[in-house]
Amino acid sequence: MKRFLISKRQFSTGNSTSCASRRPPFVLGILRETYNKWERRAPLCPSHIEQLLSKYTPEKLKCIIQPSNRRIFSDVEYERAGATVSDDVTSANLLLGVKQVNSDNLLPNKAYAFFSHVIKGQPENMPMLQTILDRNICLFDYECMVDPAPSGRHRRLVTFGKYAGIAGMIDIFQAVGQKLLQNGFSTPFLNSPMCYMYHDLEEAKNGVKQMGRRIAEEGLPPGLEPLVFAFTGKGNVTRGALEIFHLLPHEMITLRQLKELKKQNGGGGCPQHKVYGLIVEQEHMVKLRGSDDDDDSIAAHGANVAHYRSSPFQYEPTFHKMVAPYVNVLVNGIYWDGRYPRLLEKHHVQELFEEDKKSLIAIADVSCDVNGSIEFLEQTTTIENPFFTYNPALNKSIEGVAEDGIAIMGVDILPTELPRESSKHFGDALIPLIDDFLVYCNENDICSLKCAENLPRKLRNACVTTSAGDLTKRFNYIDNLKKQCLREKDLEKIDGSAMFLSLEGHLFDSGLINQVLDVLESHNCIFEIKECCIGCKTNGTPAKSTMLIKVYTSEGHGMLQTICSKIKALAELISSSETTVRSHEESQNFKVKKPPILSDEIASSVKSDKEDIILLLGSGRVAASFAEYMGRKEKRKIIVAGEVNEEVQAVASEAKRGEVVVLNVEHDMPALASLIAKADIVVSLLPAHMHILVAEECIKTKTNLVTASYVSDAMKSLNQRCLESGITILNEVGLDPGMDHMSAMRIIDEIHTNGGEVTSFSSVCGGLPAPEFANNPLLYKFSWSPRGVLNASGNDAIYRKDSSTLHIPGDKLLLEAKPFEGVWSTLNLECLPNRNALAYEDLYGLSYPDELFRGTLRYRGFSNVMNSLNQLGLLEDAKASQSNWTGVIRDLLDERGFSSLQNFISSYSAGDVANAERQSLLFHELGLIDHSTLTHPESIVNSLCDLLTEKYSLASDERDMVLMHTKIVGKYDDELVETYSSSLQLFGDEHMTAMCKTVGYTTAIAAELVLDGKVEAKGVIIPTSSDIYVPTLNALEAEGIKFVETKMTVEQYAA
Known part of the structure; x- marks a missing residue:
């Protein structure tokens, strides 16, 4: 009450003409939590707002809260308490949150208070801290709001108290129920919901009591040994866990009593109508190094708490011998850091399982120290996927609790499962500190704080940065x-x-x-x-x-x-x-080794929240979809580097956190090297010849690289250096190459797994305008550089047919187009051989199939018209003889013995009137018969590319289409023959072309796999292994890009 009266007097609304009375109201803001979807807590409840606003007049204090449908308290409740609900909190002097604030949302020249997790230099939060400094923000960290206890140890003033222990205890009951069921026992624990499923703590406690009544009345199944819960730690966490445990019918016992109990009832017998609890003392966990291993000696040498805390390196663990063999469930709440022995190490439980001592079935690591006191908690888990199983025999972590081993829970935000109560507890502790802020701000502007030394003591300890853009003295380190x-x-x-x-x-x-x-x-x-x-x-x-x-x-x-x-x-x-x-x-x-990954699903859900920096080189037409997909997560910064500022800006805008760098990669290598050194992964969507420059820098900095291009000979030559550097360069993760590999390998691996061999392989792909927009003589439109299409039209091709190898020289390729029928009956298509199909024999692990073909799809007639350009010399990378197209065409006709373009067309079309009309129309539409100037006199084909881009580009209101079809025949020893067919037809939409989706999304998904450590292979690789193609195809399907697969089986009988 005394504080209340002082506050009223200092914030008087009387006739004083002091500076304080003329100050505008202090505005307290409460932020919307965005750190995690489960974060429903608030730093202050509506009741706290009401308490503050009743204490201070409206002229002295106002409260603004950002609206949130996720917060446990509704916006209406805050409005009723007197707060203003608004997205706009720019008028606030002090902004309160719970967890870290997204850097993009930090307002300059403000004061903030939240759990920042920066004082240990946590790398994942350093970008946020830099933004705070850059924007002259005064940051207060709840973690540093401490008071020294009489013992000299520091007591935190604002915490979420016992609620982590309460939630963790309730949650582990479900894991216990599932593990006991796996062992053959149905128990009431199986029906215990997770904590967040209850409306509030009272309802949760009633649920636990109801479970306890069933245990007391019906008993646990006969044959089940006495169920023992062990608790470590003496703090709030353990007290919270015990509060829940005590709601069950229970008996607390000593370690000596526990061993006697297990000795008498270890094999089960009569139904147990209660559970047992053990408080693990320090002498049960460690002993002095070199002391005897018998229990009495361990206890005698483990009891000196002060010596243990001052010299932890002189002790070694004993929990695995003294306690672990006898307990079923461990609730771990101890403080731990690297000085102290671990409670349980991997080899401890491996030894227990080897000795068939498998009593321990579940661990609730409420302290949640990754690789901490429980060594095999190698990653945190999430509220939606709270458990995994550690199998000591395999030294492997597996999602869920269905496998053999110990069920582990390591959720690091347990208090948010009880958001109402934990927010109330936190706010009760925070209110006195809000008073301290208000007292200080009676004479000072908190947003202009340049030095922390004049702050009240509890706030001074917690002030990390000042409005001058500096760290305070105690946090300079x-x-x-x-x-x-x-x-x-x-x-x-x-x-x-x-x-x-x-x-x-x-x-x-x-x-x-x-x-x-x-x-x-x-x-x-x-x-x-x-x-x-x-x-x-x-x-x-x-x-x-x-x-x-x-x-x-x-x-x-x-x-x-x-x-x-x-x-x-x-x-x-x-x-x-x-x-x-x-x-x-x-x-x-x-x-240092990477911890084992649990599974694709859980690994992604428990991934660290550190910021990932993705460097995207190139801002062409497929870059936007990459940036959009890869940039969906707040914790990712997508740095887009390219030559054209407008293009780079557009690509970067697709990501939540895009950053623009205008850069010519070939001419500014120092800048490129600097960008690569900062990146966690590099993705190159540059022209293929430029990948080598990028790869060289990636090898130097040991940074993984992903490209969508074919592996060139130059890239192959880097393989050994990549292996020595320990990096992955993953190539060919676009459409073709990319999705074609993945679709094919999914089928090929299935055939090989079932004991068959591939006797025929055919894969074709095409990027085309949708049929309604194939409205020019080429029946084709360009959604990216025409040069790539023109070059592909002149590549040599090799394939196998009827066990014979066929070689097609590049200048004859367009003559090899054949009708493609039987897959999309409404489309009139042709197919051209595509490069060296025989190279895929080794890549795909095939044993000389009779048929081996890769092809490119076009609308029928494309090759004929394109070949007329080729025959006239317009696809040659030669210097033009004239500066205008009329002169160039005339000279090319003269070189080939034709008096006019009409004569050339008539001769080439060989009486096909329709073909002649299309060729004539092509020359007219492209402007090849007028006096327009060549854009690149040094290169005929480059000048033609500019015309094709100008005249035949896919317009923004037109849609494209991607087609892919793979046919594979597998034969088995029993004469069984299976024909697999995998087809994809995808149309672009008003937001994105089909080509952009298939190339950009596939590249992004593959890059994400590499970034998350899910691709084990090092060196120069392509996506032919299941650890790449399975998750990539699954992720593409989630984006609506799905292959339709069929299988036809035929049994062949010998004559």
Whole structure:
């Protein structure tokens, strides 16, 4: 009440003429949460808004909240509490959120408070922090709003308390039910819903009580051993879990009682009408290194809590021996960082399973430290897919709980499953800090804060950045972390040694931490902040801060010792820091490995939230669909680099977070190298000859590359260097090549898997105008560069027919067009052989099939008309004899012995009147018989391309069509013959051409697979393996790009 009266007096509405009374109202804004679809919490509830607005007059405080249909409290509730609901929060002085704010939504010159996750230099959040600095935003981090407890340890003031433990406990019941069912026991746990399925905590507790009544009245199935839940930790998380557990009929027992219980009832017997709980004490988890392994010795040497916390490296784990063999469910709530022994390591549970000690069926890792105290929690899980199974025998993680092994839950946003209660708890703790903000703002403008030292103590500790675009003094060290902090990309390149460095002292006020990081940087170390707790003043006396740093070097043990000695000397030199430095070198050299991927579906759902930077080179017609697909996720930045600013801008606008770089790749290699070095993956949609320049830089920077083009000989030559660099260059992931590989390999692999061999293979593809727009003499329109089409019309071709190999020289290719019938009956098509089909024999793993053909589809008549241009010499890359088309055509006719164009057409059409009319019309429409000037006198074919682009491009109001058909015959030992047919017909729409969709989307999906680590192969590769073609075809189908597949089976009988 005293605070209330002071606040009223300071914000008086009387006749005072002080500066404070003339200030406009302080506007408090509440942001819409966008971090995760499940994030339904709010920093303040409607009741908190009502409480604040009743405390301060409207002249002194206003509240604005962004509307949200996802938030647990409705907009109407906030309006009733007195808040204004509006998307526009630009008038707010202080903006409150829960989780990180999307960089695009950060308003300049404002103050924000939310969980930013930047104080350890987390790389995924550094782009957001840079935006905050660039936009002169004053950031307060809830995580740093602390008060020192009497013990000297830091107590966080605003948390979501016990609700992670409550939600985690409720959720793990479902996993327990499924695992017990798998083992042959139907129990009430199977009917327990996930926590988020309840309306509120009261309903959830009633649900647990109802389950408990069934256990008490009906009992658990006979034959089921006593069910034991073990709990680690003493904090809010564990207290929340126990609050739920205690709603069941239960008995809490000691470890000694547990062992006796299991000894007497290990094989089951009479139905159990209760469950058992065990609080795991520290002496059950660790022991001093070198002490005896018997239980009494372990307990005797594990009880000194103070010694353990100060010297954790002197201890080793014992939980796997003392507790794990006897419990069924583990609820883990302990604090852990790299200094401490793990609770359970992979080899621990592997040994238990080898000894047939398989009591442990489920783990709720509520602490959710990835690769932390539970080593095999290698990725967080999500609310919609909360469980996976770790199989110790296979050392493999598998989605769901249906497989053998231990069910694991590692959801990292559990409190949002109880959004109503957790928001209330959080807001109750935040309200006093809002008062501190208002007291400060009575005399100051929070949005113009240049120095944090004058803030109230609790706010000063939490102020990360100022409106001057600077980090505050205690957070200056983050600037070093932004440059040098460990990144996944760097980790993959290290093979060396590591140590943990523990610092405790006045690290920030003394400036020691910045000098420590400078030492690490000067020795070319990579490091990551594992833990950071910043001390705050009490009664004017600064409290000590602590930091745990993991340091990596490729220069071995000696370098680590040198670094540690320098840092200890530095701490002694800066005596005012009063810093204790401890180090512990990892026991063996390391090489970082990627954790195993659970499955395609769960891997994508548990992917880290770090920002991915995708460099897209090229802004042609298919680039837009790539940017649109790849740029759908907020955590991806698509950097589009190209020569023409307007085109680059248009492509970048398709992504949620597109960035524009105007660049000539061939003439600005330093700029290209800089872009590639920053990227997580590079995608080149440039002309094919330019891919090599890009690939060379990717090899230097160890950055993966994806292209849609054919693998050239020059690209093949880079394979060994790619392998040595450890990168993937994935090519041929467009339409053709690309989707043709994938559709074919899906069938070929099925035939081979079933024991058959391919005796006939045919694959044809074509990009065409839709029939209603094939309205010119070529019956063709260009949706990208005509040069590619003209070049393809003169390529040599090789294929096999009736076991004979046929070679078609490029200058005769257009004469080889044959009618294509039997697939699309309404279309009048022809087919041309396409390149060297025999090359696919090895690529597809075929054994000399009788038929091996690849072809290009066109409307019937295309080849005849195109060949007239070829025969006249218009497809040659030769210098023009004249500067205008009339002169060029006249000279070309003279060279071939024709007196006029009409004579040439008559001779070439050989009496086919319709063909002659189409040829004549083509020359007239293209303007080849007038006096127009050639655009490229040095190249006839390039000048022709400009005419084709001008006259025969697909207009914006016209649609195109993509056709692809694959026919494969498989034969089996039992004389069974199967004929597979796979067809695709796709039309463009008003938003995007079919060619753009099929090339851009396919390239984007393939790039996403590489980016997410789902493509294991290194070197120069194409998409012929199932880890690429299966997820890509599935993703394309989700975009409406689907093959229609049929199979006809014929049994052949010997005569």
